[in-house]
Amino acid sequence: MTNIAFNAGHGADSLLVVQGVGKAYKRYAGKWSRVLEWLSGTTRHEKIWVLRDIGFRIQPGEAVGIIGVNGAGKSTLLKIITGTTEPSMGHVQRQGRVAALLELGMGFHPDFTGRQNAYMAGQLLGISTQEIAVRMDEIEAFAEIGxxxxRPVRLYSSGMQMRLAFSVATAVRPDILIVDEALSVGDAYFQHKSFNKIREFREQGTSLLIVSHDRNAIQTLCDRAILLEKGFVIKDGPPEEVMDFYNALIAEKENATVEVKRLDDGRAKTHSGTGEARLHTISLRNAKDEAIEYANVGERVRLQVEIVLHADLPELVFGYMIKDRLGQPVFGTNTFHLGIRLGPFTAGERFRLDFAFPVHLGPGSYSVTTALHVSDSHIAANYEWQDLAxxxxxxxxxxPQFVGINWLPPEVQVHTSP
Structure with missing residues (x-):
């Protein structure tokens, strides 16, 4: 079941300030250490810090994404922000009404019906039973659980629990809405419906704090992204830049490095990898074999790359991904999925690859991300990863004029009745 945490309050501005927040848990050597510590008054534990010196501010109407690997401290941070867990150091200031959808498994009483749980959750939100009664039809309609x-909540699937929890939490527009990965359990239809509701709240001034591994959700909904690593904030900036850095960290191995360079247009180019293979040159070329920066819709082009080997490798996979101006993936593939075997190679070798395709894209700015690795993804061995290559x-x-990110020209037939 879904834990719904609420903080009822009112203010002209919706503002969240997290300042110097840290959280430590005590770890004892044995089951009697705690008792001995209490009896003797001497410390018999060590502190395990899961969060250290976390600080950020969310302005009214701003949407911020929190990302990081499992164990980075994301859930602990959300519990501190909502007030369900006390920090070991630092403090959190909240203004306005806060509604939070946290992890599944807590919150609703399993033996009470969904309606009864909706009333209880509404009261925690600070809404009277009379007002909940007025809004109950809206809650039922949005949840769509019939x-x-x-019926008792214990009979609900996780998706049904999510539907009801989200419907209750958003029955009254909060000043700050906090959403954990809980929404990922819903079906595609309800996810779409929920994100539309979140967008409506944003347009009305609600601030959003969202934890998700979904790159599209972070880049579509958020103005900023914050990357947590081992309890620290290691990056706070534009979503595309932070997500690129996050992906590079995931792929990083013992000898890998992650570098970030600022381009002339202000965007950050992330580069990582162990270096056994490197991208030497890359260009987009037209039918005349000319390097081009502008391509026409429908024009046939070639993505040409030259790769240099710095070590002996039994195999190698090259992949590329085309992204739009927001960093959303448009198309990606690699030689593994295309059934093309590359290798073995010896250090010092060079080779070239040409990928020919029609530009079935809408007008706009695009970037190409490249990867050199083994197997089907860069997670196994990241020789090189380049964003904005x-x-x-x-x-x-x-x-003909059209709208959208893809050029999908239809063949139209008109059939008239006799």
């Missing part, structure tokens, strides 16, 4: 609203633009100089 007759289950009057190539930038290019698409213009529409010859096709």
């Amino acid at each position: 007759d289950y609203i009057d 190539l930038l290019f633009n698409v213009i529409n100089a010859s096709q």
